[in-house]
Amino acid sequence: MQEAIGLLDILLLIMIRGLSTTLALTLISLLFGFLIGTGLALMRVYGPIELQWVSIGYEKIFRGIPLLVLLFIFGAALLGLFTWAGSLTNAVFVAAVFALALRSAAYQSELFRGSIMSIDPGQMMAAQSVGMNQYQATWHIILPQALRLSLPGWTNEYAVVIKDSSLASAIGVAELIYQAQAFTLDYPALFLGIILVIAIIYFAFTYPVTKYVGESMTTKLRELGLGGGK
Amino acid sequence: MMTKVIEVKDVWKAYDTLEVLKGISFDVFEGEVKVVFGPSGSGKSTLLRVINMLTPPDKGEVLLRGQSLMDPQADLTKLRAHIGFVFQNFNLFAHLKAIDNVSIGPHLVLGKTKEEAHDIAFKALEKVRMNDWGHHYPAQLSGGQQQRIGIARSLAMNPDVILFDEPTSALDPELIGEVLQVMLDIAKEGTTMIVVTHELGFARAVADEMIFMDHGVIVETGTPQHFFQNPKSERAIDFLHKLEVLYGQAETDIES
Amino acid sequence: MRPTSPNQLIGMLQINRIVEYLPDLWNGLSMTMGLYLFALFLGLGLGIVLAIGRHYGGPIVSRISTAYIEFMRGTPLLAQILAITTLPLALNLDTSWRIILQDIFGTPRITVDITILLCAITLGLNSGAYQAEYFRGSMASISGGQTLAAKSIGMTKRQEIRHIALPQSLRRAIPAWSNEAVYLPKYTTVAYFVGVPDLFSAAKLAAGRTFQSLTVYSLVAVIFLVLITAISWILSRIYNRVKIPGI
Ligand SMILES: Nc1ncnc2c1ncn2[C@@H]1O[C@H](COP(=O)(O)OP(=O)(O)O)[C@@H](O)[C@H]1O
Ligand SMILES: [Mg+2]
Numbered sequence: 001m002q003e004a005i006g007l008l009d010i011l012l013l014i015m016i017r018g019l020s021t022t023l024a025l026t027l028i029s030l031l032f033g034f035l036i037g038t039g040l041a042l043m044r045v046y047g048p049i050e051l052q053w054v055s056i057g058y059e060k061i062f063r064g065i066p067l068l069v070l071l072f073i074f075g076a077a078l079l080g081l082f083t084w085a086g087s088l089t090n091a092v093f094v095a096a097v098f099a100l101a102l103r104s105a106a107y108q109s110e111l112f113r114g115s116i117m118s119i120d121p122g123q124m125m126a127a128q129s130v131g132m133n134q135y136q137a138t139w140h141i142i143l144p145q146a147l148r149l150s151l152p153g154w155t156n157e158y159a160v161v162i163k164d165s166s167l168a169s170a171i172g173v174a175e176l177i178y179q180a181q182a183f184t185l186d187y188p189a190l191f192l193g194i195i196l197v198i199a200i201i202y203f204a205f206t207y208p209v210t211k212y213v214g215e216s217m218t219t220k221l222r223e224l225g226l227g228g229g230k
Numbered sequence: 231m232m233t234k235v236i237e238v239k240d241v242w243k244a245y246d247t248l249e250v251l252k253g254i255s256f257d258v259f260e261g262e263v264k265v266v267f268g269p270s271g272s273g274k275s276t277l278l279r280v281i282n283m284l285t286p287p288d289k290g291e292v293l294l295r296g297q298s299l300m301d302p303q304a305d306l307t308k309l310r311a312h313i314g315f316v317f318q319n320f321n322l323f324a325h326l327k328a329i330d331n332v333s334i335g336p337h338l339v340l341g342k343t344k345e346e347a348h349d350i351a352f353k354a355l356e357k358v359r360m361n362d363w364g365h366h367y368p369a370q371l372s373g374g375q376q377q378r379i380g381i382a383r384s385l386a387m388n389p390d391v392i393l394f395d396e397p398t399s400a401l402d403p404e405l406i407g408e409v410l411q412v413m414l415d416i417a418k419e420g421t422t423m424i425v426v427t428h429e430l431g432f433a434r435a436v437a438d439e440m441i442f443m444d445h446g447v448i449v450e451t452g453t454p455q456h457f458f459q460n461p462k463s464e465r466a467i468d469f470l471h472k473l474e475v476l477y478g479q480a481e482t483d484i485e486s
Numbered sequence: 487m488r489p490t491s492p493n494q495l496i497g498m499l500q501i502n503r504i505v506e507y508l509p510d511l512w513n514g515l516s517m518t519m520g521l522y523l524f525a526l527f528l529g530l531g532l533g534i535v536l537a538i539g540r541h542y543g544g545p546i547v548s549r550i551s552t553a554y555i556e557f558m559r560g561t562p563l564l565a566q567i568l569a570i571t572t573l574p575l576a577l578n579l580d581t582s583w584r585i586i587l588q589d590i591f592g593t594p595r596i597t598v599d600i601t602i603l604l605c606a607i608t609l610g611l612n613s614g615a616y617q618a619e620y621f622r623g624s625m626a627s628i629s630g631g632q633t634l635a636a637k638s639i640g641m642t643k644r645q646e647i648r649h650i651a652l653p654q655s656l657r658r659a660i661p662a663w664s665n666e667a668v669y670l671p672k673y674t675t676v677a678y679f680v681g682v683p684d685l686f687s688a689a690k691l692a693a694g695r696t697f698q699s700l701t702v703y704s705l706v707a708v709i710f711l712v713l714i715t716a717i718s719w720i721l722s723r724i725y726n727r728v729k730i731p732g733i
Pocket of ligand 2: 276
């Protein structure tokens with residue numbers, strides 16, 4: 001009986017401390033990834049050839065390097081860059097955001113570019129036929145449609161980032177798995193149970209989003225005649 | 231006394247509340263060519279799919295050479311090999327070259343060796359005049375050529391009867407002739423056929439009996455002469471008139 | 487310690503010291519490749535089975551396949567590897583099993599123990615779930631008309647799957663499946679967390695020993711970039727060879 005209560009306490013601690021870190025890491029990284037990724041996509045589609053090459057090179061590099069390597073480049077080799085964050089805890093967190101966001105930007109750029117390219121060229125012609133210039137047509141007609149088309153893909157990217165944020169435990173970010181290891185690594189049976197609970201928590205944060213949000217968005221987009229998703 | 235190849239006995243079929251077939255019966259004899267026609271949605275495709283049990287009926291029975299296809303003991307897969315089917319959209323196997331589309335049935339289903347199946351396939355391709363095209367993939371062929379491969383695929387199984395579901399209606403007009411010609415050839419060789427088509431010239435040339443369907447029932451049957459000279463029912467007269475407006479009168483035979 | 491000239495930068499990176507740890511990285515790379523190939527092919531077999539189960543299976547088989555796929559895709563690979571490699575300890579099983587393999591020079595030095603094996607299996611179990619979805623997508627895209635045609639010439643369901651559906655859907659899946667083949671090498675680095683001596687672990691040791699972490703990790707990044715470019719290139723060659731017009 002006492003042991004059961006102890007286990008619950010530990011779980012609760014892991015939850016409270018770890019889950020908030022995991023969610024903060026995920027959402028901040030996704031946000032910066034979105035800003036950089038959108039910029040890269042626009043450079044790639046509308047930019048001059050030099051910027052297109054920059055964007056292509058960026059995507060290739062950040063999609064090719066394992067996240068763990070990026071985490072150690074920012075969170076170990078270049079940790080000195082983040083001393084402004086104050087404590088070591090904050091510095092590794094910022095480093096993890098850099099690694100996750102820069103990588104996510106590469107994937108989000110590809111996603112957004114795909115959406116832009118899939119907009120019917122007739123939309124551009126129609127916009128110009130009512131007197132918009134190319135810039136207006138892009139800003140008011142093409143990009144809003146492309147953003148909506150990208151929604152299902154973004155739910156996927158969210159799932160990828162939240163799951164992969166677990167790797168940040170390696171550089172000392174105290175997210176869910178780090179907390180679990182800190183408390184229970186020396187008790188294999190306990191550790192196994194807690195890891196399973198944590199896996200279920202991740203599942204609760206990914207599956208409903210990709211399944212229901214992703215699917216309902218896809219259906220809604222179809223209804224709007226924006227044949228998004230597959 | 232001619233043998234019955236197919237007997238359709240009081241067949242009913244509904245999709246939910248939509249009654250598509252409402253008591254269809256007819257017999258098909260050895261060597262006979264039956265042409266089924268009627269408005270879109272009248273249940274013609276459903277009837278053909280019921281005959282080879284791609285869609286089992288709700289009620290009624292289909293017999294192949296006296297053997298019921300509804301018999302729970304019957305090996306439907308085996309029996310189906312005796313009934314050829316030619317589809318409106320060809321439905322060729324996209325990953326197989328023309329010759330392999332034709333030989334896969336004899337090899338896998340009839341248990342022929344690869345060489346035997348290849349020979350059978352080659353002969354079938356000759357019949358549809360596609361023997362020079364055996365090494366092309368479906369995507370590399372025109373619609374008319376694809377449909378002829380579809381016919382060869384059925385022929386190679388040496389079936390008791392071949393069902394055609396509007397075999398020319400997905401084709402560009404200039405490609406229809408080559409397919410109809412092949413169908414005429416095999417009809418004249420004595421192949422038993424049930425053909426859903428609105429090509430009245432073809433019907434006039436080879437149909438032993440025409441069946442006019444509307445709203446899931448057989449409204450009128452008769453020889454081509456009967457339908458072209460004095461059809462009885464209002465609906466048949468009306469429909470034939472519409473076809474004539476569309477396609478022109480079926481005065482000229484298309485025999486070579 | 488801010489670099490002011492290219493020469494100083496090169497001096498700081500100490501590229502000349504790479505030779506010191508290159509052999510270690512090489513050994514790590516062979517472990518990484520071993521994990522990768524094992525997991526890729528285990529995942530391939532499992533993925534095809536799961537996809538067939540989900541697409542063609544009855545209600546029960548299809549639900550089981552779906553549940554497996556969704557759970558594996560919905561949880562972090564790291565959690566899966568930590569859980570499965572802890573199993574023998576948690577269950578008090580014998581963990582002394584190991585085999586020793588020769589490296590390419592014939593020296594016996596590559597040890598495969600229970601953790602490495604479980605790690606490779608988990609990577610395969612995980613990859614299988616992702617691969618299944620690529621195959622299922624391509625299975626769903628085969629036209630229903632071909633299924634009817636296969637039935638109409640008397641093929642059994644099994645023959646139809648084996649001779650009509652699979653040859654087309656497997657070919658069609660290659661471009662999307664290549665994504666998984668390219669993601670997987672990067673995810674093998676998770677093996678580092680359970681102490682498997684892969685390329686990343688070797689790099690981390692070298693970084694600690696030489697205090698040249700930026701150089702070491704950059705070098706590893708370059709190795710992965712080259713590896714992944716090579717894999718994509720090979721796969722596109724394969725696809726072009728088996729490609730059929732119209733599929
Ligand atoms: N699988 C199905 N599910 C529901 N309704 C169907 C199905 N197949 C056919 N129908 C309906 O049955 C009717 C007859 O269809 P069909 O046999 O294809 O007619 P025809 O070939 O004469 O044009 C149509 O109203 C069609 O919508
Ligand atoms: Mg029809």
